[in-house]
Amino acid sequence: MQKIIKKIFLLTVLMLAMSHVHAGIALGVCNSAITANAPDERYSINGDGTVTDLWTGLMWKQCVEGQSGASCNTGTNSTFTWSAALTLVDTVNGSGGFATHTNWRLPNIKELLSLVEFKCAAPARNKVAFPFNGASDYSYWSSSPTAIVAGNEVFYLDDETGFFSETTITSNLLVRLVRDTQ
Numbered sequence: 001m002q003k004i005i006k007k008i009f010l011l012t013v014l015m016l017a018m019s020h021v022h023a024g025i026a027l028g029v030c031n032s033a034i035t036a037n038a039p040d041e042r043y044s045i046n047g048d049g050t051v052t053d054l055w056t057g058l059m060w061k062q063c064v065e066g067q068s069g070a071s072c073n074t075g076t077n078s079t080f081t082w083s084a085a086l087t088l089v090d091t092v093n094g095s096g097g098f099a100t101h102t103n104w105r106l107p108n109i110k111e112l113l114s115l116v117e118f119k120c121a122a123p124a125r126n127k128v129a130f131p132f133n134g135a136s137d138y139s140y141w142s143s144s145p146t147a148i149v150a151g152n153e154v155f156y157l158d159d160e161t162g163f164f165s166e167t168t169i170t171s172n173l174l175v176r177l178v179r180d181t182q
Contacts, residue, residue, distance in 0.1 A: 028127065034119035036126075043129035048099040051129045056114050057182050058107075061098060062130060064140075065175040072131045079172035082154050085141045088175060098177070106143035107178040109155040109164055116162040124162030130176075139173045 044052040049068060052059045063069070065088060066078030080088060085106055093102045115125050123130075123138060138160040146153040146166045153166045156173055167173070 028120070029122055030117070030120040032119075036117060036119055038115065038117040038126040038129075040126065040128045043126060045129060046099070050099045050101075052181060053114065056111070057180070058111060058114070059101070059179050059181045060107075060115070060130070061104070061177045065177070070131075077174055080141070080175055081172060082141055082169035085173075085175045086143075089177065092177065101179055103179045104177040105179065106141055106175065109142040109144040109157065111178055112140055112142050112157040112176075113162075113164060116157070118162060121161060123159045125159060139167075139171075140176050141173045 042053060042055050044054055045062070046052060046059075049062050050059050051062045063072035064077045065080070067073070067075045069075075089105055092098055092104050096102070098104060115130070117125050120127075138158055140157045140159060142155045142157065142164075144155040145151065146155060148166065151169075153168055155164050155166050156171075157164050
């Protein structure tokens with residue numbers, strides 16, 4: 001699992017160094033000439049609002065916080081400050097969990113990067129496993145603080161481009177929770 005996440009992380013860094021995809025891309029653009037690195041068969045959709053990544057062994061909530069349903073079309077996506085996102089994790093786990101599991105957490109940046117589908121943009125993820133919910137905000141919190149401004153900045157994933165960057169902990173971003181299955 002660690003080797004796969006490390007490879008995906010390095011590929012993302014390489015892509016970032018080579019080019020930058022700009023905002024304003026048509027929704028759901030995928031290049032069929034590029035081999036999928038996050039194909040449908042990589043994921044097991046569990047039917048309880050969770051998806052298991054068969055390559056990494058991680059289980060993800062299929063929808064971002066605030067949304068539910070098989071197509072993530074019920075509710076409204078919610079954004080959180082980093083502190084509120086951490087509190088949300090405690091609230092979810094402390095209130096009985098989700099899909100019978102009480103060990104949900106914010107993913108680290110390497111885990112978020114493992115979801116990136118390099119052949120797609122806006123969103124840069126597998127849309128079968130993680131349905132596109134029409135969100136205009138594509139940025140997801142990670143649990144990974146930066147070393148640049150310790151305590152004040154955290155890495156996030158821009159799901160529109162598949163790139164990562166840092167932002168202040170007072171920003172409002174989406175949350176997609178994960179748990180270890182092993």
